[in-house]
Amino acid sequence: MHLTAYAVLLAGLLLSLFSAAWAARSAWQDSGEGLRPVELGSYGAAGCVIASSVILLAALMTRDYSFQYVYENVDETLSFMYTITGFWGGRAGSLLFWELIITVSGVLFSLSPRYRALGDRTKLYFWVFFLMFQAFFLLLLTCWSNPFIKLTPTPLDGRGLNPLLRNPGMIFHPPLLFLGFAGYTVPACAALAAYIAGEPKSWVKLTRNWSILAWVFLTAGIVLGGWWSYMELGWGGYWAWDPVENASLIPWFAGTAFLHTAVIEARRGALQRTNVVLISMTLLLCVFSTYLTRSGVIESLHTFGKSAVALPLVIGMVAQAVLTVMVVLFGEKHVTRSLSDLNSRQGLLVACAWFLLALGLVVTLGTMWPVISQLWSTQSVGLGPDFYNRVTLPFLSLLVLMFAVCPWLGWKSGIRDMRGFVAVIVIFVLSAGAFWFMGYHKPLAVFSAASAVAAIATVVLLFLLSSATRKNFTAWGQYGIHLGVAMLALGIAFSGPYKVETEAVLGKGETVRLGGFDFTYIDHVQDETKEFSARLTARLAVKKDGEPLAVMHPEKRIYRSYPGQQFAEVSVVPSLGDELYATVLGITEDGKVSFQISVNPLVNWVWIGGTVMCVMGLALFRRGRGGV
Amino acid sequence: MAKKNSKAVYLAAVLLFLGGFGYLIYSGLSEDSVYFLNVNEALAAEEGVLQQARLFGKVAMDNVDPNGGVGVAFDLVDKMKPGQAIRVDYKGSVPDTFKPGVEVIVEGRMDPSAKVFKAKTLVTKCPSKYKEQSEEMEEKA
Numbered sequence: 001m002h003l004t005a006y007a008v009l010l011a012g013l014l015l016s017l018f019s020a021a022w023a024a025r026s027a028w029q030d031s032g033e034g035l036r037p038v039e040l041g042s043y044g045a046a047g048c049v050i051a052s053s054v055i056l057l058a059a060l061m062t063r064d065y066s067f068q069y070v071y072e073n074v075d076e077t078l079s080f081m082y083t084i085t086g087f088w089g090g091r092a093g094s095l096l097f098w099e100l101i102i103t104v105s106g107v108l109f110s111l112s113p114r115y116r117a118l119g120d121r122t123k124l125y126f127w128v129f130f131l132m133f134q135a136f137f138l139l140l141l142t143c144w145s146n147p148f149i150k151l152t153p154t155p156l157d158g159r160g161l162n163p164l165l166r167n168p169g170m171i172f173h174p175p176l177l178f179l180g181f182a183g184y185t186v187p188a189c190a191a192l193a194a195y196i197a198g199e200p201k202s203w204v205k206l207t208r209n210w211s212i213l214a215w216v217f218l219t220a221g222i223v224l225g226g227w228w229s230y231m232e233l234g235w236g237g238y239w240a241w242d243p244v245e246n247a248s249l250i251p252w253f254a255g256t257a258f259l260h261t262a263v264i265e266a267r268r269g270a271l272q273r274t275n276v277v278l279i280s281m282t283l284l285l286c287v288f289s290t291y292l293t294r295s296g297v298i299e300s301l302h303t304f305g306k307s308a309v310a311l312p313l314v315i316g317m318v319a320q321a322v323l324t325v326m327v328v329l330f331g332e333k334h335v336t337r338s339l340s341d342l343n344s345r346q347g348l349l350v351a352c353a354w355f356l357l358a359l360g361l362v363v364t365l366g367t368m369w370p371v372i373s374q375l376w377s378t379q380s381v382g383l384g385p386d387f388y389n390r391v392t393l394p395f396l397s398l399l400v401l402m403f404a405v406c407p408w409l410g411w412k413s414g415i416r417d418m419r420g421f422v423a424v425i426v427i428f429v430l431s432a433g434a435f436w437f438m439g440y441h442k443p444l445a446v447f448s449a450a451s452a453v454a455a456i457a458t459v460v461l462l463f464l465l466s467s468a469t470r471k472n473f474t475a476w477g478q479y480g481i482h483l484g485v486a487m488l489a490l491g492i493a494f495s496g497p498y499k500v501e502t503e504a505v506l507g508k509g510e511t512v513r514l515g516g517f518d519f520t521y522i523d524h525v526q527d528e529t530k531e532f533s534a535r536l537t538a539r540l541a542v543k544k545d546g547e548p549l550a551v552m553h554p555e556k557r558i559y560r561s562y563p564g565q566q567f568a569e570v571s572v573v574p575s576l577g578d579e580l581y582a583t584v585l586g587i588t589e590d591g592k593v594s595f596q597i598s599v600n601p602l603v604n605w606v607w608i609g610g611t612v613m614c615v616m617g618l619a620l621f622r623r624g625r626g627g628v
Numbered sequence: 629m630a631k632k633n634s635k636a637v638y639l640a641a642v643l644l645f646l647g648g649f650g651y652l653i654y655s656g657l658s659e660d661s662v663y664f665l666n667v668n669e670a671l672a673a674e675e676g677v678l679q680q681a682r683l684f685g686k687v688a689m690d691n692v693d694p695n696g697g698v699g700v701a702f703d704l705v706d707k708m709k710p711g712q713a714i715r716v717d718y719k720g721s722v723p724d725t726f727k728p729g730v731e732v733i734v735e736g737r738m739d740p741s742a743k744v745f746k747a748k749t750l751v752t753k754c755p756s757k758y759k760e761q762s763e764e765m766e767e768k769a
Contacts, residue, residue, distance in 0.1 A: 342641055354645070369661070379669065380664040381662065381664065382661070383657070384662050384735065386659075387656040387660035390652060391656050503719070568724055586722070
């Protein structure tokens, strides 16, 4: 079975390569007749990838430990659901999952009316790029990251999934990210193809759903990752600017910048070359993200560890960058139109894209700083979370304020709607004053919060004042996403700087006071279950102003499959205002329990905003040919 | 005319943006940068370097002290040269995966008088399933 699965992967690689070569030959000779064999070849390759994925999934579900990959990611105690998530829980499997989504997205795109609207030459070039990208991943899988290595003799039990990954958030977080990454393959390859072939139809419009869907998946994956970190890791935060977190954020910045410049191309026909570069760069950064998490180039707490795919990934990225530059330089001439004034909607969209790209660059440089600094320093120098917060937060807040202003400007120049513009500025100033008056005196937090309130006001006013906006489905999507961004900004503005936390060692009946709440340790129980060899559940009574509010049950667990290692289970009292958060740190010899307790203001708005962004993003979907 | 004007505005905006951004990056780099050191490098480093540093190493098998329940004190040993160690004193929540023998990353400053590294943050590297592989890689390299 191992050999079969590997052979099928190898066949997929050869089919992709031959089809890509055939597509290149046909495109060169400008013969549309070559198209059908190429399409069939890509379906064949997709079939191979699907078949090998099914074999791996079946091996995981039947716990066939003769597969090294299964042995490393599954064990007897693991529930059925988590045997499936093992598919993307490890290094080789997640790479196969990436590849699976790439090939399936290629097939789905080729069956859509939008693909059929393209010219034959564009289609051929599309397959050249797409199949090369697909073959690159198959090459990594067959040469350096083979998920089908056989173990002899077959072990009786596996090593199991890391308990930190046994969380509902972890079922969806990785596949969402990979769906986002792979989702950019179709628009990026279509962009390069359309540019090189001089396609008269707009690839931006034709692949619009793909770039939106990829963005929604990527956003959802990042937000869910933050939620997982907050609920499962038990350190009380959701974003630590860890290299792995940054790795997913960098392509998000590029993808988001593209969404904004794409609007300009779709509406005004400008920025065509920029958009090709941006979408290709987004895909490139998705590969870079994979590189960061797998190469071991940056020390981080949860990378996959050093691996042999690092060098091939670098070569692949360089090749893609060179290809993109060549396409943009030597592609067929297009009509170019110049941009309007900066004080227009178009101008602000461009400025927004610049901001996002600059933020992406800073996060990239910051993440790579330990490597870069070695160029002039014998000791490697890295950057902590303070660096990122200092540089990115002011600009992210400014972006939110720009959005509050932007819809009141005309497309070409000047203010379109004075009422709304003035109202939003007044709301911004008033809310900043109100926050200051309420005792929030950190300038950046007040600025961000007031910008967020102004942005929310903008969305509300737009829908109140204009019936055309209310009837426009696209407007619901666009402004809905920004409403989500504003809520998220509000959550970050308060939950970051105004969080209070403490560590306390409490005996029975002792109380600690934090942020206006009284936490009293009542008692604890110890038990064991099928899954845990030991579990300690502490009870913590919470009072506010003398009134009982809730009882929290933070736990400390030892999993049977991970003896000698303790895992904390967080307990929260959820709230849209102050969320209470407690973990058990340990128990002392005289029976006292040490807790970490924090009060996180408005933290749930981060998740609400993130959810709104993703759900409203789906409203941007177009059916049929989408106005082409 | 309008076009020229718009170019000037764009240019001014870009300069303003770069200025603000540059200032933030510059101040961030000068104040928030941290030396990344292995234990043996930290032992050889000058005192100034250790005022703000991130150390990479392994938790020694013995001498782990729970620090009264709200932290941990332990010997951080070099990954390659097990003979070299620094005493680390950490207050705060100890990660679940912390135990003797695991790889940890601590950030903080050296207290030169007590010869103890006062850590503000402590993170453990995930118990790597790929440890054998990564060790193989290191041997090859």
